[in-house]
Amino acid sequence: MNLRPRYLETLADGSWLARIVPMSGTNRATTEPLTVRVIDYTVDDGRDNPDEYRLLTTILDPAEAGAEDLAAAYARRWEIETTFDELKTHQRGPRAVLRSKAPDLVQQEIWGHLCCHYAIRTLMADTAAHTGQDPDRVSFVKALRIARRSVAQSAFPPPGADTADAIWSHAIRWLTQHLNPPRRKRSHPRVVKRKVLKWAAKSSHHTHWPQPEHTPHTTIHIH
Structure with missing residues (x-):
């Protein structure tokens, strides 16, 4: 779909407002235009040719979310798959x-x-805030494990921890001692996977392929 954003105005953070028609085909002429905010940016990871991106969002006010914040959040959009894995596979x-x-x-x-899931994620967020570490270093599997232990095992809380706040604090201390290692730096090219075929690509000389003069005779060999 070619949205072809039409420029309206430039905003303070370098992004700009535009009108698009989120429809293709015959209904495009009758579709009401939508106002969006366009963020053009590059990601420089040390290579010679940084990748260029264009992000469209319906968050029109830069005070609500700055251009750099949205660009950084967009780079993490794939992590929703991690959330699905947490819910479906582990929890x-x-x-x-x-x-x-x-x-x-x-x-x-x-x-x-x-x-x-929200409660476990809250425990992880509180652990990250307590340690001052990146939230990615807090393991969902370990947080789920200690949450189940707190419900299923009466011996989980330390002596004297008879309140919810004390149990919560104990869980945070336990997770602090079992953080994941820092994420390694990774970069992948923006390419499309192509299935490797055993046949050669079609070229001009295949257009006028010589045709047989006789009926083909098929021979079958049994191995």
Whole structure:
């Protein structure tokens, strides 16, 4: 889809407002234009030719989210897949299905999983704030493990930790001692995977391929 943003004005952080028509085909002429904010930026990771990007967002006010903040957040968009893995593989369990059979109960069970995930993520965020480390260094699997221990094992809290705040603080201290190593720096090219075929690419001399003069005779060899 070619959006072709039409320039409106430049904003203080270097981004600019534009109008686009989020539709292609015959309905494009009757579709109401949408105002978006355009952020043009490059990512320089030390190579000779930095990659250029264009980000479109409906967050129009730079005071609400600056251009650099949005560009940095966009680079982490793939991490939503990590969240799906946390919910489906680790928290719910591999190949596990929802137990509920009625639509209302299924919805209730999904909300339960989401609330549980939010609570674990809150514990991870508090641990990162307590240690001053990057939140990526706090392990979801370890946070899930200690949350389950706090519910299933009465011996989990230390002596005297008989309140929720004390148990929460103990969990943070335990996670602080079991942080993940720092992430290594990685970079990947913006390329499209192409399946390798055993056939040669078609060229001009294949257009006028010589045709057989006789009916072909097929021979089958049994090995």
